[in-house]
Amino acid sequence: MRQDHIISAKQLSRRDIEAVLDRAAEIAADPSAYADRHEGSLLGLLFFEPSTRTKMSFSAAMKRLGGDIVDMGTVESSSVKKGESLADTVRVVEGYADALVLRHPSEGAAQMASEFVDAPLINAGDGAGQHPTQTLLDLYTIRENAGFDDLSIGIMGDLKYGRTVHSLAHALTVFDARQHFVSPESLQLPRSVRYDLHESGAEVREHTDLDDVLSELDVLYVTRIQKERFPDESEYHEVAGEYQIDAATIREHNEDLTVMHPLPRVDEIDHDVDELDGAQYFQQAHNGVPVRMALLDMVLEESR
Amino acid sequence: MRQDHIISAKQLSRRDIEAVLDRAAEIAADPSAYADRHEGSLLGLLFFEPSTRTKMSFSAAMKRLGGDIVDMGTVESSSVKKGESLADTVRVVEGYADALVLRHPSEGAAQMASEFVDAPLINAGDGAGQHPTQTLLDLYTIRENAGFDDLSIGIMGDLKYGRTVHSLAHALTVFDARQHFVSPESLQLPRSVRYDLHESGAEVREHTDLDDVLSELDVLYVTRIQKERFPDESEYHEVAGEYQIDAATIREHNEDLTVMHPLPRVDEIDHDVDELDGAQYFQQAHNGVPVRMALLDMVLEESR
Amino acid sequence: MRQDHIISAKQLSRRDIEAVLDRAAEIAADPSAYADRHEGSLLGLLFFEPSTRTKMSFSAAMKRLGGDIVDMGTVESSSVKKGESLADTVRVVEGYADALVLRHPSEGAAQMASEFVDAPLINAGDGAGQHPTQTLLDLYTIRENAGFDDLSIGIMGDLKYGRTVHSLAHALTVFDARQHFVSPESLQLPRSVRYDLHESGAEVREHTDLDDVLSELDVLYVTRIQKERFPDESEYHEVAGEYQIDAATIREHNEDLTVMHPLPRVDEIDHDVDELDGAQYFQQAHNGVPVRMALLDMVLEESR
CATH class of the missing domain: 3.40.50.1370 (Aspartate/ornithine carbamoyltransferase)
Structure with a gap:
């Protein structure tokens, strides 16, 4: 893959998709081979609306790669309530992590946010938009x-x-x-x-x-x-x-x-x-873990 | 112990209890000997009602064993609000973790949930029921x-x-x-x-x-x-x-x-x-850490 | 530094401050040299009011040092709602972690809390008070x-x-x-x-x-x-x-x-x-990570 931000499944060619699925299959077949692969790496979780399943799956994926997460928590507990823009929030959180996962209620939020950061950003659902x-x-x-x-x-x-x-x-x-x-x-x-x-x-x-x-x-x-x-x-x-x-x-x-x-x-x-x-x-649902491990592995590799 | 789910203290014989307490005492005496013991293992936390103390204690225990947690977060932020059954929730989360801890307001919830999963499940309190x-x-x-x-x-x-x-x-x-x-x-x-x-x-x-x-x-x-x-x-x-x-x-x-x-x-x-x-x-309260370390150590060992 | 609790910037001499900033600069120049430094150590996060930025920054700092966090979560989900005093809460949480970070809405809370614990406590903001x-x-x-x-x-x-x-x-x-x-x-x-x-x-x-x-x-x-x-x-x-x-x-x-x-x-x-x-x-904002890494490194070293 040439992209480091993953905003929409539409941006991925058949070849891109097959590369992710192949990597996921490799991981599922022998997870222990990937257990230390991203030790020391941090994934920033920005969930502007609840999504237990997706959040747990990304957390498990990052931890199964040897990495860890830094979680913004709920919007109620965040600076968003003080009127901070999404662009400012992601630019701050970028300093705490090596890659970002964004869930947001507004269609287009992930694309917009990705334009403000260098760290790879993965869209975890933007309203009626995409959830690659x-x-x-x-x-x-x-x-x-x-x-x-x-x-x-x-x-x-x-x-x-x-x-x-x-x-x-x-x-x-x-x-x-x-x-x-x-x-x-x-x-x-x-x-x-x-x-x-x-x-x-x-x-x-x-x-x-x-x-x-x-x-x-x-x-x-x-x-x-x-x-x-x-x-x-x-x-x-x-x-x-x-x-x-x-x-x-x-x-x-x-x-x-x-x-x-x-x-x-x-x-x-x-x-x-x-x-x-x-x-x-x-x-x-369980397949979300190796698939997200594959994707994280690829974007973290890419961004080095 | 022959059980891998820990639902009630009543299921434990005197010998089972003493085995856990002995292991806990060993851990308390030399925690560093257990510091890498479950590296790479994940504990899924499903707290359907708040319980800071128990949750922090399980988290610390799992991390002191070298493992990590995957947390469902609060019910307000979960799929439960969309009408998902407890049986479905635990079957999903089982895919994200090697063992599960369940806290639930309804008596009998842990027993019921344990019948749907292969991963060891530990009851962290089910209403008026048990909290082993x-x-x-x-x-x-x-x-x-x-x-x-x-x-x-x-x-x-x-x-x-x-x-x-x-x-x-x-x-x-x-x-x-x-x-x-x-x-x-x-x-x-x-x-x-x-x-x-x-x-x-x-x-x-x-x-x-x-x-x-x-x-x-x-x-x-x-x-x-x-x-x-x-x-x-x-x-x-x-x-x-x-x-x-x-x-x-x-x-x-x-x-x-x-x-x-x-x-x-x-x-x-x-x-x-x-x-x-x-x-x-x-x-x-502090003893909760070595005791839960002992129990986690035993069920994770058992389930290998 | 001779103190292990960090309550106010006023307690720090010019020399103390420069020692922290020098260590932070060293870390920023070569973070990988510090990546395993506090492996196995746990930082207890007690945030009695929301503060995403500070919480994420401390989490990232502790994890960048190889350690991990144990998070009390929001006050709504804690024993505080059952009428527990701050002094009791910190004495319990001390058993789950090697150092504590406290954010509290009341001026003087950090000073008071620090008098009840042996583990080093860092003030992360106490109302109109300090935020060192x-x-x-x-x-x-x-x-x-x-x-x-x-x-x-x-x-x-x-x-x-x-x-x-x-x-x-x-x-x-x-x-x-x-x-x-x-x-x-x-x-x-x-x-x-x-x-x-x-x-x-x-x-x-x-x-x-x-x-x-x-x-x-x-x-x-x-x-x-x-x-x-x-x-x-x-x-x-x-x-x-x-x-x-x-x-x-x-x-x-x-x-x-x-x-x-x-x-x-x-x-x-x-x-x-x-x-x-x-x-x-x-x-x-990003500088919060190496600075907090430096401070955590120093208080954890001190408390050994």
């Missing part, structure tokens, strides 16, 4: 379970607001995957994303019924439909109830299906799915 | 100061709601201690605990007045009486005032008394007691 | 940029309430600096501080207009004027607007000026100043 390490761990999980050759993937749930979904869909275009989007009409892909995918030459189909496509899929990527998206609750329950999956359905239609989910799940994946071999959503 | 590492550090402190031979211990204060007290009382039965419970009538041991102790063949007596028994005690374990337990404040002050101890009383009745308290104290132990040799409550 | 490590990093930055020989420094903004300013002004007297205080009349130095400075034989002048003195200065130390100090907002805007600096003014009157600020800034330093060579406020 989530995309990389999703790709890693797909590759480990189904591979990218002749891949057929279904993406189900809230496709309208799901940042994770848009970013993954875009990244999958470089692997020539057949993408099936399954959602209620009110939560279909935004026009801009659909346009983007068509421009990239992606093979994309939209469905309102999972049954239409379930048997053809290698992977089903499920996302949570949020109650807040619906004007009245009864409508939510009606819609959400149709975009759930359970073990009986999988056993009947597609025993080899790999099931993924960015988590947290509520009830869109029935707990009886947990016992199936194809239930990979916890492993998917 | 507190019991172990209490036992360690008693052994260091008075020994278990022919031990006579007084336990004073809120005996009705005090989880710490119930767990300690039960553990003391395996050491054949004479136990004197001193409290106002409204805060006596719950019937179920009293029954439990009698079943275990414990030698137990109840008192409403400390003077009746003070001179016979080797150890006095004081707990805080909480204002919230009383319908009106004047009643609280009247009762609380009688279950306090000061230096003059100790000097007069029992100069060799060891005084313990799980802390924080408010005014049930007068500050003039701090200067006495028998005032062991700060040392008791 | 801020003063040391300010002095370090001044020495690196202008030196103390024949130094002429301007201190501008809120001189009435600014703890940072009082402490720095006092410390500068031992270096025989010429000090120019620039502020609106309503925010001039408190009489007690002015008296103190005169007693120390300091060469001090007060101004209401920066233009009167700008061209003679080696360093301009800017502080934020807080809206809350003014009864009505229009008055604030009028006053604050006069105590701002921009690049054009510096280029016109004093091209070699070093500009400092304890941060966070709001608009008292225009963003166009950031590009000037003399803009040292971010570097000043």
